[in-house]
Every structure is written in structure tokens, then in C-alpha cells.
Amino acid sequence: MADCLFCGIASGEIPGDIVYRDESVLAFRDIDPKAPVHLLIIPGKHIAGVDKLEAEDEETIGHAMSVARRLAAEHGVSESGFRIVVNTGPDAAQSVRHIHLHLLGGRALDWPPG
Ligand code: DGP
Numbered sequence: 001m002a003d004c005l006f007c008g009i010a011s012g013e014i015p016g017d018i019v020y021r022d023e024s025v026l027a028f029r030d031i032d033p034k035a036p037v038h039l040l041i042i043p044g045k046h047i048a049g050v051d052k053l054e055a056e057d058e059e060t061i062g063h064a065m066s067v068a069r070r071l072a073a074e075h076g077v078s079e080s081g082f083r084i085v086v087n088t089g090p091d092a093a094q095s096v097r098h099i100h101l102h103l104l105g106g107r108a109l110d111w112p113p114g
Contacts (some may be wrong), residue, residue, distance in 0.1 A: 083103075
């Protein structure tokens with residue numbers, strides 16, 4: 001989608017430190033990491049947020065979760081623990097309206113979040 005930052009990273013028009021890609025999702029390092037491991041997993045297809053998910057997206061989002069699990073293992077945080085966050089809408093401070101899973105790990109994470 002035009003003017004979407006993460007579509008730009010997916011297409012290669014905007015640089016991104018991509019650590020994983022397959023036919024339906026990709027993952028790249030967050031530009032402003034909040035933990036030693038902070039990856040963003042996104043579908044290649046533009047979906048604005050959880051609030052805009054449709055039935056046809058279920059497989060892709062389920063796959064994104066599996067990819068997050070695999071990346072957590074590859075980045076050494078499976079045993080220590082990790083968090084998957086999907087901010088949605090203004091109250092959750094979603095700043096990029098292309099659905100993304102934050103994968104955070106490598107330190108003890110506070111709960112509840114701010
Ligand atoms: P959220 O607030 O949940 O919408 O998270 C958006 C995240 O995207 C935030 O943690 C910072 C990250 N981000 C913003 N711009 C860029 C960028 O140009 N490149 C990368 N890699 N990450 C970005």
C-alpha cells in the first residue's frame with residue numbers, strides 16, 4: 001500500500017534489517033529496540049491492524065506466530081522467555097498501521113506494561 005512504511009520495507013523500497021522472509025511474512029529488527037532482542041514480524045500483505053483482520057488472514061497471522069516462536073529460538077530467548085505484543089489503535093500507541101508482532105526478549109520485562 002502506498003505511504004505505508006512497512007509495505008516499503010517489505011518491498012525493499014525502504015531499508016530494513018530483515019532477518020527472515022518467506023512467501024507470506026517477514027521479520028526485521030526494530031529501529032528503536034526496547035530489549036536486546038526486538039524484532040517485528042509482519043505479513044507481506046497490508047493489513048492495518050488486528051481491528052481490520054478478516055477471516056482470510058487467519059492462516060497468515062497464525063503463521064506469523066509460528067515464525068515468532070522460531071525466531072525466539074534462533075535469537076536465544078526461548079528458555080529465558082519472551083513477549084509478543086501487537087499494539088492496536090490509539091490507546092495502545094500503535095504508530096504504524098501495518099499489523100506487526102513485536103518479539104521482545106533478552107531481559108526481564110516489566111508487567112503490567114505502561
Ligand atoms: P507500534 O508502536 O506498535 O506501531 O510499533 C512500531 C514500531 O516500528 C516501533 O517499535 C518502531 C518501529 N519502527 C518505526 N519506524 C521504523 C523503521 O523505519 N524501521 C524499522 N525497522 N522499525 C521502525
